[in-house]
Amino acid sequence: MVERFKPIRFSRAGVRGLKVSATLAINDRVQDMWSAGQNVYHLAFGESRFPVHPKVAAALRAHVQKRSYLPALGIPELRRAIAEYHQTKFDLDVTPEQVVVGPGAKSLIFASLLALGEEVIIPQPSWVSYAPQAHLLAKPATFVPTRPEANFELELDVLETRMQESRQNWGNPEVFIVNSPKNPTGTMMHPEKVEALAGFARENELMVLSDEVYSLMTFGGVPHISIAHFYPEGTIVFGGLSKNLPLGGWRFGTAILPPGTGGRALAHAIGNIASNIWTCVTAPVQYAALVAYSGDPEVEEYIDLCARMHSIRTRFLFQTMVHLGIPCVEPAGAFYLFPSFQKWKEPLAARGVHTDDDLALHLLERYEIATLPGSAFHSAQELCLRISSSYIDAATDERADALLVAFREDPDPERFVQHHHPRLLKVAERFGEFIKDLERESGESGRRPDLAVI
Numbered sequence: 001m002v003e004r005f006k007p008i009r010f011s012r013a014g015v016r017g018l019k020v021s022a023t024l025a026i027n028d029r030v031q032d033m034w035s036a037g038q039n040v041y042h043l044a045f046g047e048s049r050f051p052v053h054p055k056v057a058a059a060l061r062a063h064v065q066k067r068s069y070l071p072a073l074g075i076p077e078l079r080r081a082i083a084e085y086h087q088t089k090f091d092l093d094v095t096p097e098q099v100v101v102g103p104g105a106k107s108l109i110f111a112s113l114l115a116l117g118e119e120v121i122i123p124q125p126s127w128v129s130y131a132p133q134a135h136l137l138a139k140p141a142t143f144v145p146t147r148p149e150a151n152f153e154l155e156l157d158v159l160e161t162r163m164q165e166s167r168q169n170w171g172n173p174e175v176f177i178v179n180s181p182k183n184p185t186g187t188m189m190h191p192e193k194v195e196a197l198a199g200f201a202r203e204n205e206l207m208v209l210s211d212e213v214y215s216l217m218t219f220g221g222v223p224h225i226s227i228a229h230f231y232p233e234g235t236i237v238f239g240g241l242s243k244n245l246p247l248g249g250w251r252f253g254t255a256i257l258p259p260g261t262g263g264r265a266l267a268h269a270i271g272n273i274a275s276n277i278w279t280c281v282t283a284p285v286q287y288a289a290l291v292a293y294s295g296d297p298e299v300e301e302y303i304d305l306c307a308r309m310h311s312i313r314t315r316f317l318f319q320t321m322v323h324l325g326i327p328c329v330e331p332a333g334a335f336y337l338f339p340s341f342q343k344w345k346e347p348l349a350a351r352g353v354h355t356d357d358d359l360a361l362h363l364l365e366r367y368e369i370a371t372l373p374g375s376a377f378h379s380a381q382e383l384c385l386r387i388s389s390s391y392i393d394a395a396t397d398e399r400a401d402a403l404l405v406a407f408r409e410d411p412d413p414e415r416f417v418q419h420h421h422p423r424l425l426k427v428a429e430r431f432g433e434f435i436k437d438l439e440r441e442s443g444e445s446g447r448r449p450d451l452a453v454i
């Protein structure tokens, strides 16, 4: 029953069925602990913390007087620059008319969902906002589970089965969300899988929303190939500046629409939505984005540098999981890990920990480690957590700036961790204590090798 506060009465879309997320519960708890002066190792935020590149910052300052409304889909010179950038970086044939900019990839995904079909296919686990966005738009979602044994990649037979069930229950799925590199697992789709999914989507006439916001943050040797490469007529590619350049708060995202008349109709629809909701991306940000997409070698070198720092920090946490015997699929991009604690189900149950929500709260309260429960990502596996390496030892701007200076002076991965990441080292110890406690309690205690770096 939804509570009523006269004269505030909530709409169905806004309230019905939307649960208070575990993400919020954890973040509230972290805030309480911080306010009480308690220590927290924050592995729950997924935000790149490194400084704004000086050239991009200068461009923003230089355009502070740009105060007029701009075209809803973006200024023409920016759409041209983004098209060229996608051609050079991702070998995608993109014309400026296919490019749309918006206040973050998140808003553009929402606008696309609003503009397109009804039933939506969403992988499990996947980024926290896809399912709520489908819910807000009253679109039925078909969840397709993925398995750690299969690198959390979509498997065509599972996809086919879920599609058939969906056809019986709801109707024909029309929109298909994919994401690589993936939040929450840090895994990437292999190029053959991308091609196979493109074939599947074409055969089933699915419109693919391909979330590629982490495409410039790869480190596992798997090349990033957009599904638009194989299925341009049925794919929208989402990107932006929140992850590769650490500008999440600037709210700048991109969508590359399909070519041809269908794409033009879609641009028209998204333009209508944009002009009636957010009008345009903040004017100075659009001009600053021109520099970000100019292909300037210094900016490109910086994107690469940030990706390398994220990779070292993420891989250190992955090595920690491996050395502690915590099952975890090896990440290849972004800054996330998705370990499973299922093998300690019994000692965890003895501690009153039955779900991954319980587990995230328990780790926070007993070991001062903040993570997010797999449930926030609609995980199909139990007792999983999403761990982000992005915040630790970079919680303040000063700390993040100092990391960049240190890495420029000495990019050796081991020394970068050992000399500049006291809290990352500490968090590895804390996980070690947690696992040791669980093993002792389950009577399986045994020595683990010492932690090695990278």
Ligand SMILES: Cc1ncc(COP(=O)(O)O)c(C=O)c1O
Residues within 6 Å of the ligand: 046, 103, 104, 105, 106, 107, 127, 179, 182, 183, 211, 213, 239, 240, 241, 242, 248, 252, 253
């Ligand atoms: C997979 C994924 N897509 C989209 C976004 C949001 O991007 P933006 O900041 O451009 O809205 C995030 C942010 O965490 C994300 O992890």
